Amino acid sequence: MYSQGLIGADGRSEETQAFLDAFQKRIDAEEKIEPNDPMPEGYRRTLVRQIGQHAHSEIVGMLPEGNWITRAPSLRRKAALLAKVQDEGGHGLYLYSAAETLGVSRKQMTEELLDGRAKYSSIFNYPTLSWADIGTIGWLVDGAAIMNQIPLCRCSYGPYARAMIRVCKEESFHQRQGYEIVMTLAQGTTDQKAMAQDSLNRWWWPSIMMFGPHDADSQHSDQSMAWKIKRFTNDELRQKFIDATVPQAEYLGLTIPDPDLKWNEEKNGYDHGPIDWDEFWRVVKGHGPMAKDRVKARKKAWDDGAWVRDAALAHAEKRRARKMAAE
């Protein structure tokens, strides 16, 4: 389950100040907003964009892991990976459904993903080069996503919050199975441990980029926080994730690839080195090593499945007509 700081939302609203104030009062009172409730257009747009990006991330996120199902090293690992990838598909569905309650159609969202207009988490534009990457994705990528998603369970928009509760319930198995894979490698032969370290080296920075730009550069954060779509800032969540993850790496005897990483007694957390935001924006804008492959794979799956969708609809229509005739 994968989300990332919102990219490129437009939270402007043009309703009267009285309307916006009344809405904000409901939000401040921790009232949940439900689909048919009046809401500012900016609130609706921000949610459609965020939930859509989140749903696309789940669906695209199936690709780098699905890539390893046939090569899993044992039946136990294969069964777990299959179940995880199936969960991600389900999570995509819960999220698409939540977005649909805001008046956007599934078809529209699918089209936006396939023609490259919609964004998804930049993390999936990196390749899965070794089996260790499946472990690292569960441990770090799902771990980062959980940090993001737990506060989303209290999001002000009811259908999104409900979807996230379901997702979070299913998610912790993902992170645990990932950590177990990395642990097995880290405690294995020298080569296996090296494989785990190589994987951590490649995924660490992309994982901490998943929380999105620094607060000072995150233009949509303030409005999302005021509307209680977001509960913590990007930097707060990133800090929580780093603080939780460093001891987990130490336990495995693996080294986090950041020479500037050190404990800061005063803030009771770790300081980290500079993040390469040029790389982040390159990858978000579709220049990641796998960006073209990901959308191509989705497009192929969609096109190859067209006859199935058409046949199912034709069959449903035929049954309906027969039933009508019999009545």
Next chain:
Amino acid sequence: MSAEVPLWEVFIRPRNGLAHKHVGSLHAADEVMALNAARDVYTRRGEGNSIWVVPSASISASDPDQAGENFEPGDKIYRHPTFYEIPDEVGHM
């Protein structure tokens, strides 16, 4: 791109004795495929033993703008048991 596949609302009964509860929605061409998809997506971890699927278009909902008039019984406190004074000597009633 083909026609839009209809939307269904999914209700699950966690176990006998409880009511079916709304759990989410999905797209499917007909009720048979909707039930199959609901089983695959919404009951992967023993969530229930019975599924209902209802075409979303068949649901009629009340207007949230009229929630005040519809659901505010503030002026009808005589509908609540605490409205009535019963002496303590009478005991629990």
